[in-house]
Amino acid sequence: MSTTSPRIVIAGGGLAGLSLALALKQAMGDSLDVVMCDPALRRDPHGDKRAYAIAAAARRMLEALHVWDKVAPGAQPMLDMVITDSRLQDPVRPTFLTFSGDVGEGEPFAHMVTAGDLTAALIEACTAAGVSLKAQGVRGFTAAAGHVDVLLADGEAALPAALLVAADGARSKLREQAGIGWISWPYRQSGIVATIAHERDHEGRAVEHFLPSGPFAILPLKSETLPDGTVKHRSSIVWSERSENVPALLESDPEHLLVELERRFGLQLGKVAFETTPQAFPLSFGVARTFVGDRIALLGDAAHVIHPIAGQGLNLGLHDAASLAQVIADAMRLGQDPGGADVLEAYERARRADITAMGLMTDGLNRLFSNDLLPVRLIRDLGLGLVDRMPGLKRFFIREAAGLTNRDAPRLLKGEAL
Structure with missing residues (x-):
């Protein structure tokens, strides 16, 4: 390997992996060779109709990477949120907590975006920046002295690299090959996702219904104007349901x-x-025992999986990308090895506390609200009501959801270039 132009291979072309590739290439230019490997790169990204909540900090990152302007026309600002707690058969769903207002002047706390639109914008930006995009998977690797040999699925000669980034999902084969342990447990719930059309405008409002079987979230999407001039209003749902009920639901009339x-x-x-x-x-919790190994770093779902109750899964992955890009770029500017142990340990330190805290919070919220015990219901509803009457605490929670409370956040999440 050349010592003047090291290579980083990213296995997995999801949103976190693409964001990392773009951030590194924009920051380091020709001084770093960035290779992205994923068979999914053969597919048209616009076919992915899944929707994600992009928190304000993640949106600032996408602005700093110069891709937000391509996504913004189809993004729906999330202007307020309503939280209810009831049983399914209850005739009235009382509202216990509402959040509204911007986290900055004219800056909503989140936007809803379509995965396909964001993926397409990131791929276009990566291509323009000079990222090498390979539509094939990584089947393995061998760590050697000072580098790692990355083995591609098509049997090509191994790619020597300073670092391999495993962004290959929750069932990461590369994490397993690296011998990194995985702590996990199932929730006995499944998440049903779909896009819903409805008659009236949602006005940018998100709704979270806490039900005994799990939370039911309604997330606003951008309305569409049809050729005949009519407006189609749409929302995305994340319907958490007991896993044993799901087959009968989806196979029903x-x-x-x-x-x-x-x-x-x-x-x-x-x-x-x-x-x-x-x-x-299926919904589950999972976290890697360490996010790094010998010449390998875990990113996104390969490092952690949380309950979707707070809509923070993708935002955690983008935070991973911002942190890893920063420690690599800073190290390279000091003449250090981008895959060295000190660099990877810095990434581990930067992410461990945040991921642990978010995992515990989402796990606790799901356990607290996904039950029908009367004493628990009374306590949690009292707590929601108290928070609703404390504007200062509500502002803190909404800034926390927006990812804006951490003063030590990576520069990209503050909207600053690397």
């Missing part, structure tokens, strides 16, 4: 499934309909 949706969605937005086919995935 479409009209029955729509009735079950309406029971949870409510009537506040008028008539509703499925715009995309509902898909389910």
